[in-house]
């Protein structure tokens with residue numbers, strides 16, 4: 001049994017407890033959370049700072065870990081994707097070694113669960129033996145509608161290599177068709193299949209959907225992707241996509257860098273289980289721009305956080321993402337940010353019975369955050385994994 005105490009315990013289940021104590025068994029299961037000051041107990045491990053549940057990273061690509069510091073910054077999404085395509089081929093052992101390091105890095109940064117996008121099965125073994133809980137999204141790319149059933153079949157086949165939870169998901173509006181979404185909705189009738197889509201990561205995606213023109217058309221030409229069956233929609237990508245998404249699955253819209261207020265209001269006309277995911281360090285790296293954070297308060301969809309991959313981030317650390325948001329979006333309170341970083345992601349991934357809050361019976365992991373000032377994160381704030 002272990003007892004942890006800090007200036008405040010943020011349980012994410014009620015108000016923060018000043019000088020609280022968390023009692024766990026040897027496996028990290030929460031046995032009690034109390035505000036009694038058992039100060040005479042010599043077995044209490046006492047820390048300066050605050051204790052919060054383990055973080056949930058809802059958007060990562062372990063498979064791209066070997067591209068750390070290899071992709072040019074600030075060129076925009078299309079050059080980024082082209083560079084990733086040209087550089088992602090590497091010897092298997094190099095890719096595996098980089099993934100192992102990335103998994104360890106996330107664990108050390110207090111991350112207990114990850115929603116990871118995969119195109120292959122190379123990460124299956126690492127996920128199976130990791131201390132982190134993974135959900136793998138097997139990604140489908142098929143802008144040409146005639147390739148839809150093939151893409152679904154491929155993704156379903158990849159699932160078999162994983163012993164940890166998986167689902168199949170479209171990659172992004174610029175790599176899907178209405179047929180793919182319709183086929184996916186049919187597939188989703190069978191049961192649980194969480195969806196995670198890159199959304200409006202650049203404005204060219206909106207141009208493509210509005211007018212069928214712009215750099216994506218050249219990009220498709222380069223990649224010899226047939227665009228004949230695609231028609232201009234006179235509306236943004238998200239507005240085109242939403243009606244075709246299934247209503248019985250959790251759906252994560254990732255990035256949302258160019259999502260307008262009009263888009264946000266549009267989504268409210270549909271009864272979908274939407275969640276927003278922000279990966280601000282990756283947005284800075286690729287597009288040198290943030291989503292307009294204040295727009296998203298006009299929906300009550302849960303917000304989660306992601307690191308994206310090491311191809312577009314210096315490190316895989318949820319606290320670093322929180323610090324960047326707090327610095328650039330003053331309106332958001334630390335308590336709200338913590339929900340984004342923990343319980344919201346746990347619920348999205350279906351891990352909420354074990355993770356996301358410090359509640360008796362759960363095994364959420366405990367993180368110590370230091371250098372909090374006036375209830376907000378500072379430049380110096382750091383995370384230390386306690387369990």
Ligand SMILES: [Zn+2]
Nearest residue numbers: 061198308309
């Ligand atoms: Zn991504």
